[in-house]
Every structure is written in C-alpha cells, then in structure tokens.
Amino acid sequence: MPVAPDPFEKFAGYAHPERLVSGDWLEARLGEPGLVIVESDEDVLLYETGHIPGSVKIDWHTDLNDPVLRDYIDGAAFAALVGGKGISRDDTVVIYGDKNNWWAAYALWVFTLFGHEDVRLLDGGRDKWIAEGRPITTDRPAPDAVDYPVVERHDDEIRAFKDDVLAHLGHPLIDVRSPEEYSGERTTAPAYPEEGALRAGHIPSAANVPWARAAAEDGTFKPVAELDEIYRSEAGLGLDGSEPVIAYCRIGERSSHTWFVLTHLLGFENVRNYDGSWTEWGSAVRVPITTGSEPGAVPAK
Amino acid sequence: MTDTTLPTALADIRDDFLALEQRERLEMLLEFSNELPELPERYQEHPDLFERVVECQSPVFIFVEVDDERVVHLFATAPKEAPTTRGFASILVQGIAGLTVDEVLGIPDDFPNTLGLTAAVSPLRIRGMTALLGRTKRQVRERIAA
Numbered sequence: 001m002p003v004a005p006d007p008f009e010k011f012a013g014y015a016h017p018e019r020l021v022s023g024d025w026l027e028a029r030l031g032e033p034g035l036v037i038v039e040s041d042e043d044v045l046l047y048e049t050g051h052i053p054g055s056v057k058i059d060w061h062t063d064l065n066d067p068v069l070r071d072y073i074d075g076a077a078f079a080a081l082v083g084g085k086g087i088s089r090d091d092t093v094v095i096y097g098d099k100n101n102w103w104a105a106y107a108l109w110v111f112t113l114f115g116h117e118d119v120r121l122l123d124g125g126r127d128k129w130i131a132e133g134r135p136i137t138t139d140r141p142a143p144d145a146v147d148y149p150v151v152e153r154h155d156d157e158i159r160a161f162k163d164d165v166l167a168h169l170g171h172p173l174i175d176v177r178s179p180e181e182y183s184g185e186r187t188t189a190p191a192y193p194e195e196g197a198l199r200a201g202h203i204p205s206a207a208n209v210p211w212a213r214a215a216a217e218d219g220t221f222k223p224v225a226e227l228d229e230i231y232r233s234e235a236g237l238g239l240d241g242s243e244p245v246i247a248y249c250r251i252g253e254r255s256s257h258t259w260f261v262l263t264h265l266l267g268f269e270n271v272r273n274y275d276g277s278w279t280e281w282g283s284a285v286r287v288p289i290t291t292g293s294e295p296g297a298v299p300a301k
Numbered sequence: 302m303t304d305t306t307l308p309t310a311l312a313d314i315r316d317d318f319l320a321l322e323q324r325e326r327l328e329m330l331l332e333f334s335n336e337l338p339e340l341p342e343r344y345q346e347h348p349d350l351f352e353r354v355v356e357c358q359s360p361v362f363i364f365v366e367v368d369d370e371r372v373v374h375l376f377a378t379a380p381k382e383a384p385t386t387r388g389f390a391s392i393l394v395q396g397i398a399g400l401t402v403d404e405v406l407g408i409p410d411d412f413p414n415t416l417g418l419t420a421a422v423s424p425l426r427i428r429g430m431t432a433l434l435g436r437t438k439r440q441v442r443e444r445i446a447a
C-alpha cells in the first residue's frame with residue numbers, strides 16, 4: 001500500500017510535492033511495509049560499495065534496456081524485474097542515485113511508462129544521503145519475489161519518437177545538453193564517451209537549458225521560484241503549463257531529469273521525453289538541424 | 302608490427318572472470334576496484350603528468366613510465382565514487398605489472414571485450430576500458446620514442 005507523502009515545507013511549493021521525499025523522512029521509514037527503495041546509478045558498481053539499507057538496485061543499461069531491440073524492456077520483462085525485487089504494483093517506490101539523481105530520474109520515467117503510480121525521488125540523491133552521515137550498508141537484501149502484473153508499456157503520453165518531434169516543430173522544444181553539444185562543437189557531453197552521432201548541433205528552435213541547472217549546489221532540486229524563472233521565463237516554455245513540450249538530450253537520460261522537473265515540480269501537463277534524442281536525430285537522414293548557439297527558425301513543413 | 306599475444310597475467314584475469322556467473326563477475330570487478338594501488342608519493346603531487354581518459358564516464362587519469370630495462374609501469378587514479386572505472390584501471394595496472402614495452406604493445410586492443418563483462422556491465426561502459434588500454438599503449442610509444 002502507498003505510504004503518505006513527505007510534508008517537508010520546501011516541497012509544498014511544487015506542483016506535485018508528493019513526488020519528492022527528504023532524507024529525514026526516508027531514514028525514519030526504512031523497512032516500512034509498502035515502501036521500496038531503489039538505487040539507480042550511472043556507475044554500475046556503486047550500489048555494491050554501499051547503499052541505503054534495504055534498497056534494491058536497478059541499472060539503466062543492464063536492467064531497463066532491451067538487450068537486442070533499441071527500446072525499453074516490455075511489460076513481461078518489467079514485471080519480472082520489479083516483481084523479483086519485491087516491488088508490488090501499489091507499493092511506494094523511492095528512487096535515488098548518483099549525479100543529482102540523473103539516472104534515478106531516468107528509472108522513474110521508465111516506471112511511469114509502465115504506469116507505476118507512486119514513484120518518488122529522494123531529493124539530493126545518493127551524495128546528499130552520504131554527506132549527511134545517514135546509514136549505508138553493503139548487505140544485499142533478499143526480498144521475496146512478488147507477483148507484479150504484466151502491464152503494457154504506454155509510450156504515448158510521456159515518450160516522443162522522431163516523427164512526433166517532426167510533427168511537434170513550432171511548439172516548445174528543450175535541449176538539455178551542454179552548450180558545446182547544443183552549438184555543435186561536439187556530439188558528446190564533455191568528458192563522456194562518443195556515442196556516434198554523425199552531425200553536431202540541435203533540433204531547430206529548441207531552447208538550451210542544461211539539465212543540471214535544475215539542481216542546487218547540494219544536488220537537491222532548486223525551489224520552485226528559481227525553476228519558474230529558468231524554464232517558464234528564460235526558456236519560454238509558457239506560463240500556464242498547457243503547451244506541449246518535448247525534452248531531449250543525447251540518449252534520453254538527462255532529459256528524463258528535466259521531464260521530472262517540468263512535469264512533477266512545475267506542473268506542465270503535456271511533457272514528452274524524446275529518448276532517441278541526439279544519437280538518433282543527429283544521424284537521421286533528412287531531418288533539419290541547426291548549428292551555433294541560437295535556437296534557429298522553425299523549418300517549413 | 303608487434304605480434305599480438307595476450308600476456309599470461311591478463312589471460313589469467315580473463316579466465317578468472319569467465320569462470321564466474323554474471324553477478325560474481327561484478328563482485329570480482331569490485332575487488333579489483335578496491336585493489337587499485339595508491340599513487341606512489343613521487344606522483345601524488347604531480348597531477349600535471351597525468352592524462353585524463355575522457356572516454357570514461359568518470360574522471361580517471363593515467364601515467365606510464367618505462368624504466369631502463371624497458372619495463373612498463375602504469376599508474377592510474379580515479380575517485381572512489383567511480384568504482385567501475387577504478388576496476389577497469391586496476392585490471393590493467395595489475396595485468397601489465399612487470400611487462401616489457403613489446404609485451405604491452407602486443408596486448409590485443411579488444412582485450413576488454415573478451416573479459417565476459419559486456420553483459421554484466423554493458424558494452425557502452427566497456428568502451429571506457431578500451432580507451433584506457435589504447436591511451437596506455439600510446440603513452441608507451443611516446444616514452445620509447447623520446
């Protein structure tokens with residue numbers, strides 16, 4: 001059964017405060033029935049070096065991606081994965097991870113593709129938990145497997161494909177990569193491996209708001225007023241939140257973080273994550289791109 | 302051209318990995334990660350000598366020394382928050398220890414792909430180790446040309 005939300009004051013300003021939990025709240029509820037903690041990191045071994053007691057690990061590469069089809073796992077594989085971790089369909093799932101919850105947000109977005117209702121992030125993620133001296137263990141829990149229903153993934157609402165982006169041109173697009181990737185100086189994040197796009201630049205008319213701008217120094221999400229300033233005013237995504245928005249990055253992970261901010265913290269109603277992102281768009285035949293630091297004009301259709 | 306033959310120490314590491322189940326392979330990688338030696342004192346104050354392996358997701362820096370006997374010494378440093386990268390570096394540091402220039406240059410470039418880690422770790426992450434090996438060999442070539 002779901003667990004009551006964290007009433008922490010800072011969260012109250014967000015559109016959906018129940019999507020975040022604080023370290024105090026979580027530490028007081030370790031082992032609570034109906035609550036499962038999931039660690040999801042960039043580094044595949046970090047969980048093994050120590051994790052929140054009772055937490056289970058889900059890896060974005062080896063668990064959530066289909067090994068052969070370029071897609072996420074299907075409903076049967078998801079049911080086997082999360083059921084095997086002891087997660088029931090109506091459990092509250094709190095996800096946390098390294099790098100300002102970058103990969104945790106990605107895992108949360110994939111849980112949402114399968115309609116798992118109550119899934120939250122630990123504000124500040126792994127680093128803040130450890131910095132605050134909260135408990136960490138290397139003991140690996142052995143949860144009893146539970147029956148998780150096989151639910152078909154529904155991609156329509158929060159996931160965009162290349163053709164959706166082409167049809168969307170003229171509406172707000174947000175490119176959350178680094179300024180160097182956006183302008184076309186490079187196709188990979190600074191200091192990240194080459195992931196093979198043939199062209200460098202951005203989707204015409206996309207605003208550039210690097211994902212990490214949503215995070216404060218301590219890795220927590222910035223207060224709502226600052227987020228409003230960045231996304232509503234600066235990036236021009238609109239004030240009422242009804243305008244459809246598509247976010248993208250390089251393979252869809254950093255933009256899951258921005259998807260979380262827009263959807264759950266700022267209350268935008270129609271945000272999709274384009275997970276094909278630049279690795280697909282930058283190599284696709286005959287799709288328009290723009291180079292340089294300006295968004296560029298919407299191409300004629 | 303140098304012949305490509307896998308030196309015994311690296312072949313043993315590979316065989317040890319391949320003998321394990323997927324999950325145990327991760328645990329062995331973590332053991333390697335924990336065993337990455339500290340930099341010797343003479344290098345601790347010299348970050349300038351080290352080359353960043355930008356293909357790795359997390360910051361890892363390497364420096365190669367070739368001594369008068371043409372034996373290669375590989376030094377690597379990476380933060381403990383990056384255990385996978387540390388594990389990759391540690392495999393190379395341990396596997397290369399005591400090898401000559403020719404032996405190091407003879408390590409097959411696809412050695413990282415033969416460790417049986419691509420399923421446990423993912424092919425994308427393995428690329429970081431391939432880059433580590435490539436940059437190590439390049440530094441060896443630079444040292445002997447100097």
